Amino acid sequence: xxxxEEVESISEKSERLLNISxxxxxxxxxxxxxMKAVLDGETVVKLTPVFGYLHRNHEKLAERxxxxxxxxxxxxxxxxxxxxxxxAYALSVxxxxxxxxxxxxxxxxxxTAELTRLQNHLAFLGFLLNDMGVWATVLIYGFREREKILxxxxxxxxxxxxxxxxxxxxxxxxVPDGWVEEAKRITDELPGVLDELExxxxxxxxxxxxxxxxxxxxxxxxxxxxxxxxxxxASGVNYDVRKVDSYGVYDxxxxxxxxxxxxxxxxxxxxxxxxMRQSLNILKxxxxxxxxxxxxxxxxxxxxxxxxxxxxxxxxxxxxxELGFYLVSDKSxxxxxxxxxxxxxxxxxxxxxxxxxxxxxxxxxILGSIDIILGEVDR
Amino acid sequence: xxxxxxxxxxxIILTFFSLLFAVASLAERKILARIQNRRGPNxxxxxxxxxxxxxxxxxxxxEDVVPRKADRALHFLAPIVMVAPMVLLFGILPxxxxxxxxxxxxxxxxxxxxxxxxxxxxxxxGWSSAxxxxxxxxxxxxxxxxxxxxxxxxxxxxxxxVAGSLSLVHMxxxxxxxxxxxxxxxxxxxxxxxxxFLLLFVTSLAEANRTPFDLPEGESELVxxxxxxxxxxxxxxFFMGEYFGIFAGSGLAVALFLGGGGAPLPLLxxxxxxxxxxxxxxxxxxxxxxxxxxxxxxxxxxxMDLCWKGLVPLAFVNLIAAAIWHYSGGGWQGWxxxxxxxxxxxxxxxxxxxxxxxxxxxxxxxxxx
Numbered sequence: 001x002x003x004x005e006e007v008e009s010i011s012e013k014s015e016r017l018l019n020i021s022x023x024x025x026x027x028x029x030x031x032x033x034x035m036k037a038v039l040d041g042e043t044v045v046k047l048t049p050v051f052g053y054l055h056r057n058h059e060k061l062a063e064r065x066x067x068x069x070x071x072x073x074x075x076x077x078x079x080x081x082x083x084x085x086x087x088a089y090a091l092s093v094x095x096x097x098x099x100x101x102x103x104x105x106x107x108x109x110x111x112t113a114e115l116t117r118l119q120n121h122l123a124f125l126g127f128l129l130n131d132m133g134v135w136a137t138v139l140i141y142g143f144r145e146r147e148k149i150l151x152x153x154x155x156x157x158x159x160x161x162x163x164x165x166x167x168x169x170x171x172x173x174x175v176p177d178g179w180v181e182e183a184k185r186i187t188d189e190l191p192g193v194l195d196e197l198e199x200x201x202x203x204x205x206x207x208x209x210x211x212x213x214x215x216x217x218x219x220x221x222x223x224x225x226x227x228x229x230x231x232x233x234a235s236g237v238n239y240d241v242r243k244v245d246s247y248g249v250y251d252x253x254x255x256x257x258x259x260x261x262x263x264x265x266x267x268x269x270x271x272x273x274x275x276m277r278q279s280l281n282i283l284k285x286x287x288x289x290x291x292x293x294x295x296x297x298x299x300x301x302x303x304x305x306x307x308x309x310x311x312x313x314x315x316x317x318x319x320x321x322e323l324g325f326y327l328v329s330d331k332s333x334x335x336x337x338x339x340x341x342x343x344x345x346x347x348x349x350x351x352x353x354x355x356x357x358x359x360x361x362x363x364x365x366i367l368g369s370i371d372i373i374l375g376e377v378d379r
Numbered sequence: 380x381x382x383x384x385x386x387x388x389x390x391i392i393l394t395f396f397s398l399l400f401a402v403a404s405l406a407e408r409k410i411l412a413r414i415q416n417r418r419g420p421n422x423x424x425x426x427x428x429x430x431x432x433x434x435x436x437x438x439x440x441x442e443d444v445v446p447r448k449a450d451r452a453l454h455f456l457a458p459i460v461m462v463a464p465m466v467l468l469f470g471i472l473p474x475x476x477x478x479x480x481x482x483x484x485x486x487x488x489x490x491x492x493x494x495x496x497x498x499x500x501x502x503x504x505g506w507s508s509a510x511x512x513x514x515x516x517x518x519x520x521x522x523x524x525x526x527x528x529x530x531x532x533x534x535x536x537x538x539x540x541v542a543g544s545l546s547l548v549h550m551x552x553x554x555x556x557x558x559x560x561x562x563x564x565x566x567x568x569x570x571x572x573x574x575x576f577l578l579l580f581v582t583s584l585a586e587a588n589r590t591p592f593d594l595p596e597g598e599s600e601l602v603x604x605x606x607x608x609x610x611x612x613x614x615x616x617f618f619m620g621e622y623f624g625i626f627a628g629s630g631l632a633v634a635l636f637l638g639g640g641g642a643p644l645p646l647l648x649x650x651x652x653x654x655x656x657x658x659x660x661x662x663x664x665x666x667x668x669x670x671x672x673x674x675x676x677x678x679x680x681x682x683m684d685l686c687w688k689g690l691v692p693l694a695f696v697n698l699i700a701a702a703i704w705h706y707s708g709g710g711w712q713g714w715x716x717x718x719x720x721x722x723x724x725x726x727x728x729x730x731x732x733x734x735x736x737x738x739x740x741x742x743x744x745x746x747x748x
Contacts (some may be wrong), residue, residue, distance in 0.1 A: 020511050027602060042679050133676025135590065140415040206591055206675045238746045256745035267741065274743060360515075361600045361678045 017045060024053045028131045028364040031374030035351075035367075039360055047355045047363065049348060054378035062338035067093055067168070067305045070338070074325075075162040077340065078376040080120050083112040083153070084318040086166035091247060092314030092325040093168045097307035099300045104293040105170035106249045110286045111183065112156070112165065113316070114279040118190065119146040120319035121272040121279075124371045125197060128269060131368035132210050138201065145193050148186050155179060169300025180287055187283045194276055202270065211265035215354035215366035218263060225350045229321025229343050230271045231370055235263030241317035248316075252289075253282045265362075265369040272371075306333055320344055320371055340379060344372040388480050392469050395657070399664075400622050401431035407668045414672040434615075441611035446509055449608065453507035458613045461500035461620035464493045468627035473548040475640030475652030486547040487535055490631060491528070494586070497624060498524045501588075501595060501605050504617070508608035516604020519679060520588065520595035526686045527585040527592075533694035534578045537701040538566055538635045547631075551639030560645065565638035570718040571701040574725075576636040578694055580663070583628030585682075587621060589667055591674040592682060629663035630656075689728050696724040 023034035032053035038046040058077070062070045074089045075082035087109050094101060101109075123146055126139030150160040155176055157163040165172050201207055217227070219235040232239055240257040242250045258274035260267030307329040315324035321343025328337035347370050354366045405420065405427070412419025420427035445454055470480045471489055483489050498521060505517020539545055542553040556564045566572035585592040596604040606617055633639060637659050640652025647655075677685070700717040707713040 018511065018515075020515075028600070129675060133590065133593065134674065135411060135672055137411075137415050137672050140417060144416055204675070206677055209681050210675060210678060236744075243746075243748055256747050259744040259746055261742050261744075267743075270741065270743060274745075278745075359678055359680060361594075361676075364600055 047352045058379035072164045078373045081116045082163045083116045088316045088323045090166040096312035099169040117319040119149040128368040131364045170296025214265045216264040234260035234267035268369040342376040344376040438615035443611040448509035450507035457504035458616035464496040465623035472630040473551045478653045482548040487545045505605035516595045530690040530694045531582040554638040567636040587624040590671040633659040
């Protein structure tokens, strides 16, 4: 009676299609994302992503705020990876104002960014498996390790998630006593944890069946859609901003970029595991070679910064992809234009292509494998 | 006098299973927590032991929300239809030692007839909620439960064939005694029995909508499936029905394959059979909880593939293997013939089911620049 009323037919011949709205209040849309899906039985026929539920006027706000005042706002973009957000913003302001960064600060930036990548990917694995229906087991295993890294962030910056650590020309504060040793200890422990996760997950029949051949993106298409980060590299495209730009001091470290071949959910999931191993290599080297010296360029002006007129684009490889900040200065104390290139949003562009023809249960797995954070998608 | 004894038995059985429900709901959360490196509920009472009571009070005093467009009568009836037949199932389980309530000649038939009423309840819940996710979950539940009923019945036929009776009590009697004085004569210790037991366990998981077959609830896709619009005590009743289903399914497995109330060693025969029955049942329930903590959910097409391409043919082969075993006298010839048949069938089916799957082998490159 009531249910037949609700089954809206989108055309004469397709009366048996079912329109459902997944989100904004849905357990696995990673926040307030919404997908308008048209289903034929269990199969997805059409899928329209709707975002904007978390729109906070981030970019316009930034144009009324001083350059330094924007730094804590960037924490809230991708709230899992505040340190990489800080870095990307600091990098673009440094380019705009021509500020040099001392070596120790560059190393600290690399260390914190790679720690951020590790904790993001650990949480990603958990959330992906949660979307597949395993009852929070992997999530809590991931969070157990993530917690140690968050403790490191807390003792370094005073905050676990909203770190607000980078400054133009360096970092806000130096590492406390014993921090480097603690970080070394954690990086030495992590390979064992990764082995454990790999053993648990990569050969699990159900995980393999749920992810292989699901949401495949060919490399050419991924390039055309502007995908970046692990989602792009899973399709076999060798593009990592750390290698392409070698910003900071990344050219001093010996690490490789893992590449997938098929571009399905399994590849995206495996790439995160492999990337964590590379991050550990970088971390190990960076922690051993951490030079002494100032942590901030003494000539750099942070308060009342008035960069010369011009524009700058700074981009880094955030855990989710290429994160860029585009800034235009008109010599005043606030940016004339402030634009974020959010990897989460751009990576979502192919969502419909990935989902059409798959089952409705695959939609949440595909969404999970892209790894989005709504704070960054909607801004 | 007869009536008093019957009522006493009913009282014991109902009390036991209601208590087991409370304990299992706590144990599930505790075991899940231990597997996941957590502590689990530990606030109410010593070590959180009174958590089920707190949960019960919470469920009772919670607001009962019924959606405006819902079919109120069906929405109200569904939880009752879910629990009532499950309680009936406890009446025919062969606990042994004088606790068996009724020894139905058609016990197994009764079991399947009554347990499939829960499908009706799930569909009633989904339909009456007037929610797309609920209907979706209900459709999945019907498809899944009807499909898995087939291998379940086929597997349950094998002990019937060997024991020559549909009565569960008779079946348990058939498994009494010990070979060579130590090894119990349980059906699970035969080639067809072990396969049958595993099949029965897997299909009961699917019948009870448990992980990895919890698609009707599929919380990451369907919010909560047919339970989406239920709250308060109605929700608790569904929860109870699901647990009772697990208990009954485990009880059936114990009766059919694990020798009912039989002791695993002749030395331990002084322990009353109903205690053995409950111990075996609780162990099986523990395994169900363990599985829940460690496996992801399957997809609907994979679920159907597994049933129709894997479990149903294997159950048929198992039937034949049981016949071969029976007529070869159950010695080493039986092991070779029946075991060989089952292993061959398993390997072949594995290839058939595997063929539809993508390759396992993946290559990853590590680009240096």
